[in-house]
Amino acid sequence: MPELPEVETVARDLRPLLVGATIVDARCSWARTLRTHAPGTIGAALAGRTIEGIGRRAKQLVIDLSGGMALTVHLKMTGQLFVVPAGRPDDPYVRLAIAFADGRELRFRDIRKFGKVGLYPRDRATGELVTEPGAGAVFADIGPEPLDRAFDLRAFRRRLRARKGRLKPLLLDQSFVAGIGNIYADESLWLARLHPLRTAPTLRPADERRLYEAFRSILAEAIERRGSSVDDYTAPDGDGSMQDRLQVYQRTGLPCPRCGRAIKRLVLGARSTHFCSWCQRLPSADRRAAAAPLRTASDGTRSAGPRWSDLGGTPAAAQVEATRRAEATRRAAATRRAAARESAAATTTPGTR
Numbered sequence: 632m633p634e635l636p637e638v639e640t641v642a643r644d645l646r647p648l649l650v651g652a653t654i655v656d657a658r659c660s661w662a663r664t665l666r667t668h669a670p671g672t673i674g675a676a677l678a679g680r681t682i683e684g685i686g687r688r689a690k691q692l693v694i695d696l697s698g699g700m701a702l703t704v705h706l707k708m709t710g711q712l713f714v715v716p717a718g719r720p721d722d723p724y725v726r727l728a729i730a731f732a733d734g735r736e737l738r739f740r741d742i743r744k745f746g747k748v749g750l751y752p753r754d755r756a757t758g759e760l761v762t763e764p765g766a767g768a769v770f771a772d773i774g775p776e777p778l779d780r781a782f783d784l785r786a787f788r789r790r791l792r793a794r795k796g797r798l799k800p801l802l803l804d805q806s807f808v809a810g811i812g813n814i815y816a817d818e819s820l821w822l823a824r825l826h827p828l829r830t831a832p833t834l835r836p837a838d839e840r841r842l843y844e845a846f847r848s849i850l851a852e853a854i855e856r857r858g859s860s861v862d863d864y865t866a867p868d869g870d871g872s873m874q875d876r877l878q879v880y881q882r883t884g885l886p887c888p889r890c891g892r893a894i895k896r897l898v899l900g901a902r903s904t905h906f907c908s909w910c911q912r913l914p915s916a917d918r919r920a921a922a923a924p925l926r927t928a929s930d931g932t933r934s935a936g937p938r939w940s941d942l943g944g945t946p947a948a949a950q951v952e953a954t955r956r957a958e959a960t961r962r963a964a965a966t967r968r969a970a971a972r973e974s975a976a977a978t979t980t981p982g983t984r
Contacts, residue, residue, distance in 0.1 A: 633706045633864045635777070635810025636853030637871065638687045641712055644867040645692075645737075646685045648714045653681045653732040654696075661726040664741065666703075666749035676750055677702075677729060689773045689809035693760070701760055703749045703769065704739065709863040710746035713738050713975035722974040740971060742863065774808045777846055782808075787843045791831055799827035800900050802846070811846060814859055814880045817905045819846035821879045826911040827904045828921040833914050852876065861961070865968040874961070879905040881960070884931025893930035 633641075654677045659670035668676055677696070684695040692704040692712075704712070717736045721728065727739040727748055739748060751760040751769050760769040774790070775782045790808070794801055801807055802816040811819070820827050823845035825838060834842070858864060858871035861881060865871075878888050883896040887907040896905050908928070913921055 632690065632708050632812055633710070633858065634690055634812035634815055634853075635687070635850055636815070636856075636873065637858035637864050637866070638690050638692055638706065638810075639854050640857045640866045640871060641706070642685050642687045642692055645694075645712065645714070648867065649682045649694075649731075649737065650684060651682065652735070654678060654729055655732050656730040657728065658730075659727045660721075661741075661744055663744065664726040664739065664746060664748055666747050668750060673727075673750070688770050689776075689805055690812065699753045699755070701751055701753060703747075703751065703760070705747040706864075707741070707743070707745035707747065709742040711740040711863065711865055711971050713740065713867055713971075715975050719975075724971075724974075738975065740974070772806050774804075774806050777808050777810060778850055784840060784843050788836075788839050791834070791839060791842075794831045796831060797827065797899075798825055798829050798831065798842070799902075799904055801831060803900070803902070808846075810850070813902050813904075814861070814877070815846065815849050815853065817880045818849045818877060821906060821911060822849060824910055824912075826908075826913045826917070826921075827899060827906050828924060829913055829917050830920075833916050860964070860968060862964050863967055863971070865971060869972070870965075870968060879907065881905065883929065895928045895930045897924055897928040899924060 657674040657677045659665055659673055662670050665673060680696040680698055680700065682694060683697055686693045686695070688703075690705065692702075692706070694702040694704065696702065704710070706712075714735055714737055717730055717734050721738070722740065724740045724742045725738045726741045726744065726746065729737040731737070739746065749769070751762065752764055753759065754761045754764070754768070757768075761767060762769060775786065787808075791801075794807065798820060799816055802811050802819065803813065817827070819842065823838070823841040825834075825842055853859060853871075853873040856871055856873040856876065857866060857869075859873040859877065860870035861874045861877075879894050881903075882894045882905060884893050886892065887894055887910060890907060890909050892907060892909045894905055895908055896903055898904070
């Protein structure tokens with residue numbers, strides 16, 4: 632699922648293309664894409680509104696509209712956004728298309744149909760998006776933005792010291808901090824030399840600082856590199872390149888860039904978790920409770936579940952096979968992204984309205 636850097640990249644790509652454009656209609660071919668409207672009513676709800684700004688909150692795109700309204704777009708696993716000439720034929724995976732007065736459309740393409748789009752009013756007093764006037768905020772349960780200046784080390788420590796859980800699920804908890812998902816949680820913990828099964832109360836002040844600095848550094852670099860195009864994620868102006876800088880994510884069986892030992896994988900909370908057991912050691916206080924999930928960890932030399940990374944054979948053979956399969960997985964994902972971009976070819980250039 633696209634995380635903070637990927638959604639931020641989409642927002643930045645769309646901003647010069649769409650700010651100032653006026654909506655004339657919208658059509659939806661998959662009713663579940665819409666959080667707030669029926670397919671037959673979304674066009675009338677959007678018609679006549681002008682796009683005033685495009686931003687992000689956590690993992691969702693926020694498109695500000697005239698009249699005190701905003702669209703939220705949650706890309707989920709396979710959502711993609713493209714700006715195309717209105718006359719270009721839809722491909723089968725376009726779930727929502729928003730038409731503009733200048734003859735272009737913003738198309739939401741979503742192979743797996745998990746993506747969500749909602750239209751909400753802004754509260755005049757607070758400026759928050761709300762489900763309806765006078766009701767609760769749309770993002771009420773979302774934590775602070777990790778790159779905000781106000782979210783300093785002291786604020787992070789206050790939140791962290793109020794928690795008792797393991798670090799990996801904690802980083803994925805959007806009520807704790809916004810926008811971090813599986814990729815950047817794994818990368819941040821590796822950079823900070825902290826085990827994903829380590830619990831928050833065992834962290835010393837130096838550990839807290841390393842973790843804070845790690846996720847901020849990783850997220851900032853990922854934004855600069857336009858995110859990680861490891862699966863279906865691509866932005867209107869093309870793929871990201873952060874996938875070439877990932878140290879542990881989807882690298883089961885490959886050598887740790889820091890110590891050379893094989894990267895391991897385990898399933899934690901139904902999510903794949905990648906780590907180096909040598910560089911990211913568990914303190915003694917956490918070892919007993921972590922014993923059961925650690926028994927399922929695989930470095931590619933023995934089976935731990937029906938995954939491509941459970942390779943069998945010697946460590947050397949496993950690393951060769953891990954490299955081959957990782958490259959094959961990336962090529963397949965790149966082919967899917969190229970097909971998506973081809974379906975949206977001949978996009979308009981920035982400033983063309």
